[in-house]
Amino acid sequence: MNDNKLKAKDFITIGIFTALIFVVEFACGMLGFIHPYIVASFVVLIPLVGSIPMMLFYTKIEKFGMLTIMSVLIAIIMFITGMGWLGAPLIILSGLIADLIAKKGGYKRFKLTAISHGVFCLWICANYFPVVVTAESYRKGLIEGGYSAEYCDALFRAINSKTIAVLLILCFVFGVIGAFVGKAVVRKHFEKAGIV
Amino acid sequence: MKALKLDPRTKLFMIFAVSFIVMVNAVTPLEWAVRIAVTAIPILLLAAEGRYASAIRFTVCYGAALALMRFWLSAESTGVFSAILVGYCGIVxxxxxxxxxAWYVIRTTKIGEFMSAMQKMHIPDGISISLAVVMRFFPTIKEEYAYINDAMRMRGISFGGGRYTKMIEYRLVPLMFSCLNIGEELSAAAVTRGLGAPVKRTGTVQLRIGAADIAVTGFFAASVMLFVFAKYIR
Known part of the structure; x- marks a missing residue:
């Protein structure tokens, strides 16, 4: 059984973990409405919390394609929940690159897995893209849509075309750190229990 | 009253149309009208399915948020309370x-129907199976989370009390355990039913596009076009 085709079991695993990641993302996303700085801090929050299911997911990956499919699913879900189509290609791209990196290590070498998780986490930044690319109309829309000017100003102080680079780097760094955190948690709970 | 049955493909189109429309901020009254109309349709559909409680709940929530936004909040409002209010209205x-x-689609679509619709649209198996699992899993996660929350509350580990890392760990880890177990069972069940077998699957569900489908699709296509026209061309 060493063929490289994905089986039904793999697809089900992908589905389960995508649902888990989405729940984490959604829980964090709700916080973002309190203050725009929290929106910007997603790049720290989601990689750290999301890394726990992700690291468990990485232990289940043996074949190429699982991460890519996951990113496609995330892109679809993000579109449905109203994040826009601008981010979708970037989400899939980051998933594909992350998949390629992890494949190089045979999905076993932790160093490459950590980097791959960092790259994968860049999908979070893809959600900022509508804010950056269409800044002017987005702002106008928000104010006319009833958001307060205070919220908008803070949002654009936190996220604009200058800070997006910083956010991307932060996202990657915390993705890598998150990989270590997630690995520790997985080892603490799952390896001892003999699940992995 | 016979429940209105829509084709899963129509439902998917509805999801895409709705998420397209809500994504763009509505400004003029016409745009708001379109937006409210596309919100009203799924609520009516829920009522037609006999889920009056959910339909009423959604209507009240949406109405309240809309009213607040229209009459109270403006660009000048400041302060913590109105920030939270803006947050709430924004979400809603x-x-x-x-x-x-999405709620309507998940509630009314059987997995079998969904799979056969995906097959008819020639979506690769990988994506359709995973998507079906995601769809089926949201209610499960919610249920499991409620149990875990109860157990943790019994032990005195609740939100607001003490350390945040512990709070996350004690909820996420048990949740992952139960999800993994359910996943194992799910894949065993799926493989038994021949999922992933190298043949074309047949289904007991015959999908047919009916008059209702055409009407609903037409309505949503029209509202998307109206919206785009009002927004960009005008």
Whole structure:
């Protein structure tokens, strides 16, 4: 059984973990409405919390394609929940690159897995893209849509075309750190229990 | 009253149309009208399915948020309370239509129907199977989370008390355990039913596009076009 085709079991695993990641993302996303700085801090929050299911997911990956499919699913879900189509290609791209990196290590070498998780986490930044690319109309829309000017100003102080680079780097760094955190948690709970 | 049955493909189109419309901020009254109309349709559909409680709940939530936004909040409002209020209204007005739509689709689509619709649209197996699992899993996660929350509350580990890392760890880890177990069972069941077998699957569900489908699709296509026209061309 060493063929490289994905089986039904793999697809089900992908589905389960995508649902888990989405729940984490959604829980964090709700916080973002309190203050725009929290929106910007997603790049720290989601990689750290999301890394726990992700690291468990990485232990289940043996074949190429699982991460890519996951990113496609995330892109679809993000579109449905109203994040826009601008981010979708970037989400899939980051998933594909992350998949390629992890494949190089045979999905076993932790160093490459950590980097791959960092790259994968860049999908979070893809959600900022509508804010950056269409800044002017987005702002106008928000104010006319009833958001307060205070919220908008803070949002654009936190996220604009200058800070997006910083956010991307932060996202990657915390993705890598998150990989270590997630690995520790997985080892603490799952390896001892003999699940992995 | 015979329940209205829609084709899963129509439902998917509805989801895409709704998320397209709510994504763009509505400004003029016409745009708002379109937006409210596309929110009303899934609520009506929920009522037609006999889920009056959810339909009423959604209507009240949406109405309240809309009214607050229209009459109270403006660009000048400041302060913590109004920030939270803006947050609440933002969630409801921006995401509620899509959420209601997704809720309706998940509640009324059987997995078998969904799979056979995906097969008819020639979506690769990988994506359709995973998507079906995601769809089926949201209610499960919610249920499991409620149990875990109860257990943790019994032990005195609740939100607001003490350390945040512990709070996350004690909830996420048990949740992952139970999800993994359910996943194992799910894949065993799926493989038994021949999922992933190298043949074309047949289904007991025959999908047919009916008059209702055409009407609903037409309505949503029209509202998307109206919206785009009002927004960009005008």
């Amino acid at each position: 007005v921006q995401f509620m239509p899509a959420m209601i739509m």
